[in-house]
Amino acid sequence: MPKRQKRKRGLLVILSGPSGVGKSTIVKRLLKTNPRLKLSVSCTTRPRRPGEKHGKDYFFVSKDEFSSKVENGEFLEWAEVHSQYYGTPKKFIDEALQNKKTVLLEVDVQGAAAIKEALRPSYLKGSAVFIFLIPPSVDILAFRLKRRKTESMELLNYRLRAAIAELQVMEKYDYIVVNDKLENAAKKIMAIINVEKERVLLN
């Protein structure tokens, strides 16, 4: 029997998808039902929405604070999304990978592409799985965005157009999961994570 290759590093689970597809709800569900999963909390310059907590949903920072973090190389990746800045803290990710943790990252398509690039060195191969969440239909997406009532009509239309554009890049992801029902989608994502953890890594 060949000796089984043990995973030497953690696993980054990159979750992307259009605004309003239900990423945050899925993430909350996954964290609640799988206490060993860790969330990478991003920094953002966007205003806090009702109910959001600093340090839990995001680290809410000013544009100046964000710029100095960029200059100090504190982000694994950062991007401008809908005129606001978002960045993934690098230190947390490095430590999580070293400590063999499974970490969820909710990032936009630019962030996912940057993370793919950052993980190109061969010793980091297999350290991430890229999952794209899609709505059952564009109508449902529009309905969910409207129901959220956090954006003006103008911003809402802008986000909807951006969402449709984002759907075009989904083939760059390893898996596409339809968010029909929260429970089903969360189960599918957990199945993907569990399978990816068993992947044979040669390095």
Ligand code: 5GP
């Ligand atoms: P929201 O403002 O609705 O929380 O997020 C807007 C978009 O920014 C979403 O597509 C979300 O996935 C993305 N996002 C959140 N955090 C990060 C991050 O650290 N990096 C990047 N590139 N995108 C992020």
